[in-house]
Amino acid sequence: MAHHDDIDDVSGVSTTGHEWDGIKELNNPLPKWWLYVFYASIVWAIGYYVVYPSWPLMTDYTRGVLGYSQRAAALANYQAGVDARAVEGKGLADASLEQIQANPDELAFAMANGKAAFGDNCAPCHGSGATGSVGYPNLQDDDWLWGGSLEAIQETITVGIRSTSEDTRDTQMPAFGRDELLDKTQIRQVADYVRSLSGLEVPADVDLKAGAQVFADNCASCHGENGEGMQELGAPRLNDAIWLYGSDEASVIETVTNARKGVMPTWGGKLDPVTIKSLAIYVHNLGGGQ
Template sequence: MAVRERDPISGQLTTGHDWNGIKELNNPVPRIVIGFIVVTHLYALIAWVLLPTWPLGQTYTKGLLGIDQRSEVAADIARAEADRSGWMSAMATESFETIRADPVLMARAKATAAPLFGQNCQACHGIKGTGGPGFPRLADDIWIWGGSAQEIAESIRVGINSNHPDTRFAQMPAFGRDEMLTRPQIATLTDYVLTLSDGVQPGDMSEGAVLFQDNCAACHGEDARGVEGTGAPNLTDTDWLYGDDADAIRKTLIHGRQGMMPSWADRLSEAQIRMLALYLEDLSGESP
């Protein structure tokens, strides 16, 4: 009969296995582990009976409870769509004043428009509408086509120099390329435009002032402050789309400019366009 060895410290029997002087005790499996195994197996058996479980070729066992997560998800989506259709309809039909006066609608408009801006506008206008060279900044109160929600919505809807039949249209002529002005005249006009940060001086009959009034005032205004709604920017402020240094102004006068924004009427719904307009109006601080 083999003599079973006991561990001198714990008094437990050993298995006889030895790993570099370390002997394995022959302890029983803890009852809690056995209990856990029993409970989990019982749960598995019950789940097999009550829940959808086993694949059967083209189908599966449905379980006694008849639970169908696909149907539940479809029902959840249907409920969400029904709720969404109500406030989306309001976004498309209610006046901007009514929407602004409703905190719940405005909160939904902003929450929905933020990702819309990121998906459709951010690539050109920058994060949070900060703009960039050739793309206007939207996070300020300078708008050449108007900064109210109604005007912004129209710009989004029809675009600027786009293929929409009602597009907003504006073009800076190429005075040099099309030989409307000589190079010396362009140089003189460039120098004059650089002085416009101080505004147009009354009674100024300098060559640059005369060239400006004859060639530029019709669009940019006699005071050079632009004409909102025509696409002609203010030349007396610090907001310049293509640069306000002499080289940028000279290039603009020689080659002209024709910025383009696509029409979003075929990509965004009326409700989405109006929510974006409210979002941008708020972003620019133009909201009443």
């Protein structure tokens, strides 16, 4: 409370009457601008409380008359992006792979879309640069297990390889050792014969002629007479320098003894058709498309 009777001699302002060691507290009013800002913030807080979600309750919160939600706003934003992509993607949905390949705009969109989808879904196995690793084929080169045309790649991605899809690409190389179709000597002979097809050096004590016979009898039906491979069966070409499971003698013997049975999941139900098309275009354009 102001004591109007008690005026400070120096400033001429009334004091509150409080005094410490002879120093008196002046009773200056709050500055007007401060008061207005203060009142304005009270009004604003009430308005905010009415309009926006603000007040925490036991299990919920007041939602405000606007019903605004950052989560809903973010989702709407996201949906707008998806819709915009769907409009762009619509061209892709209706076009054939060849048409997309021939249309620069659609091609650019498919490449960007395919690259993103590759990073999300394929890179864990094929590597972020699609260069693969042991057991996971390099998709950059022009060596194809199941075919490198646009359609073949699209089909591989859609149905998978030895996957759970009914339509999966699926050829099982026999486990010649485990299933006792060949003995150890024959396996070593044929393994080194196969290695010799791509110019690898083979140990002097191996009978390559016998190996060639084992190959003709057991392997040529899938891998071709000269080891040129057969894409309808996913049987790799064996007379080139590209090896999925390793080219040293021990690795090839292991392949022939137990077979490998590489598995690639089916993407048909998991990715939409436009994404699969984009992936086929992207993989095809990595360099080795046929």
